[in-house]
Amino acid sequence: MNVYSTICPGCNFGCGLYIRENGKPEVDFRKSSPANAGKLCRFGMSLSRLYAPVKSTVDGKETSLEEAAKEAARRISAGKGSAAFLSFGNTTCEELLAFQKVAESYLCTGANFEALPKDAYQTLSVGIPYSEIEAAKHIVLFIDPYEQYPLIVRRLLSARKKGAKITSVWWKDLPLADENIRPADVSKLQLTKDSLVIADFHPLSDIEQVKSVLSLAKNAGAKITFLKPFANSTGAYLLSKDAKQKSLAQLVEDINKGTIKTLFCLESDPSELIPAETLGKLTNLIIQTGQAVTAKANVVIAHEPLYRKKGTLVNNEGRAQALGGTGTGGLDALGIIAGTKFEFNSLHESVKKALGISAVDEFTIPGYDRPAYGAIQASSKPAEAKTALVSVYNPFMWYGLPDDNDFVEVNLNMVKALKLLKGGYIKIKSNGSSLEKRFKVSPVQDNVLLAGRKFGVEKGISTPVEVSR
Ligand code: SF4
Numbered sequence: 470m471n472v473y474s475t476i477c478p479g480c481n482f483g484c485g486l487y488i489r490e491n492g493k494p495e496v497d498f499r500k501s502s503p504a505n506a507g508k509l510c511r512f513g514m515s516l517s518r519l520y521a522p523v524k525s526t527v528d529g530k531e532t533s534l535e536e537a538a539k540e541a542a543r544r545i546s547a548g549k550g551s552a553a554f555l556s557f558g559n560t561t562c563e564e565l566l567a568f569q570k571v572a573e574s575y576l577c578t579g580a581n582f583e584a585l586p587k588d589a590y591q592t593l594s595v596g597i598p599y600s601e602i603e604a605a606k607h608i609v610l611f612i613d614p615y616e617q618y619p620l621i622v623r624r625l626l627s628a629r630k631k632g633a634k635i636t637s638v639w640w641k642d643l644p645l646a647d648e649n650i651r652p653a654d655v656s657k658l659q660l661t662k663d664s665l666v667i668a669d670f671h672p673l674s675d676i677e678q679v680k681s682v683l684s685l686a687k688n689a690g691a692k693i694t695f696l697k698p699f700a701n702s703t704g705a706y707l708l709s710k711d712a713k714q715k716s717l718a719q720l721v722e723d724i725n726k727g728t729i730k731t732l733f734c735l736e737s738d739p740s741e742l743i744p745a746e747t748l749g750k751l752t753n754l755i756i757q758t759g760q761a762v763t764a765k766a767n768v769v770i771a772h773e774p775l776y777r778k779k780g781t782l783v784n785n786e787g788r789a790q791a792l793g794g795t796g797t798g799g800l801d802a803l804g805i806i807a808g809t810k811f812e813f814n815s816l817h818e819s820v821k822k823a824l825g826i827s828a829v830d831e832f833t834i835p836g837y838d839r840p841a842y843g844a845i846q847a848s849s850k851p852a853e854a855k856t857a858l859v860s861v862y863n864p865f866m867w868y869g870l871p872d873d874n875d876f877v878e879v880n881l882n883m884v885k886a887l888k889l890l891k892g893g894y895i896k897i898k899s900n901g902s903s904l905e906k907r908f909k910v911s912p913v914q915d916n917v918l919l920a921g922r923k924f925g926v927e928k929g930i931s932t933p934v935e936v937s938r
Pocket of ligand 1: 477478479480481482483484505508509510511512513514618619620621864
């Protein structure tokens with residue numbers, strides 16, 4: 470009774486696993502899972518830390534889910550016209566459909582669809598089956614598979630075993646790549662119709678970079694697939710791609726301007742993506758969640774964690790997966806906020822209709838339309854800063870879970886130029902802040918520091934910095 474057959478929320482790869490509640494949640498391997506055949510990465514093995522218990526509170530005082538949801542409803546309605554609704558897709562399709570109804574006035578899923586051509590939405594939203602990756606002849610990576618989407622490494626190794634050539638366009642040489650090209654030298658990349666491009670798409674994506682990879686693939690007639698970071702990013706994007714929505718950058722601007730004063734976040738910790746000084750300008754931060762968050766919220770509506778929920782997730786391949794629980798606390802809370810009752814069964818029917826399926830079956834990938842997109846004009850890339858700290862966003866970073874990688878990766882040229890001492894530190898200055906970090910020598914691009922952890926000075930993916938010993 471206390472074992473849940475569920476999906477890892479660490480990224481949108483869709484790895485199946487069991488969670489056993491034994492005092493705290495314990496992870497077990499689920500070998501029958503089609504996305505990962507039971508294998509899990511370090512993050513998947515850390516889920517008991519992610520699912521730390523959380524309590525409903527209003528202004529710091531513990532209360533019930535109902536009272537917290539009622540108070541949230543009062544505050545949202547008092548600030549009518551100045552409330553925004555944010556969810557990155559960390560929850561079920563059924564909850565996300567209900568959320569869209571609540572959020573009609575100002576919806577943000579983190580996907581900057583507004584800045585992208587509409588005919589590319591489907592390509593951006595739903596990727597290709599992993600079996601097609603294994604069968605590709607030439608794979609081009611615009612990601613670090615080891616750090617960002619670890620379970621894809623097995624698929625890439627399998628493709629390589631079958632003779633695929635792997636090219637990486639990244640700031641560091643990747644051990645599984647036959648050819649390593651630096652992002653600034655992308656013009657050296659040779660694509661053909663046999664190439665398969667793997668990039669990623671998320672709330673911090675550089676839109677010009679997204680357009681650029683779409684355009685490269687289009688011009689060569691190559692396939693392209695986008696990986697995504699949240700448990701149900703694909704479901705969230707598929708369900709909301711025709712909805713009117715704002716980008717994360719627009720939301721930050723509107724909070725800074727004071728036009729948005731109340732922010733309601735569904736299963737999304739805003740402190741990972743919105744600067745603290747911006748969050749500090751809100752009158753009300755309301756978070757509905759099933760796991761502990763780091764943001765200081767005025768109202769926390771706490772319900773069951775994801776693995777105890779009833780509902781559907783959609784992974785990068787478009788595979789619909791049932792969560793193994795029975796909980797509908799999230800829908801109940803959204804119903805209190807909307808002043809209505811959300812029925813699971815009717816939302817589930819709408820989800821199946823939107824995905825074009827008659828039943829949720831994780832062993833069958835629905836036959837999605839994958840229409841070709843038109844020519845895309847990508848603007849030329851601005852010159853890279855002389856020295857930059859590049860954040861390699863990985864599951865630990867998206868969820869604000871501390872990892873043991875409290876260092877930056879630099880190359881030997883930087884170590885020699887700065888006369889860094891073995892076992893010592895590198896000083897990093899940026900945006901008026903200064904910090905000292907341990908360093909690791911890796912085959913990284915000149916003048917780049919790679920980090921798999923946030924240090925508090927970052928401005929997006931690439932942050933200009935000054936470095937010294
Ligand atoms: S690859 Fe992604 S989904 Fe799979 S175990 Fe790791 S974090 Fe979880």
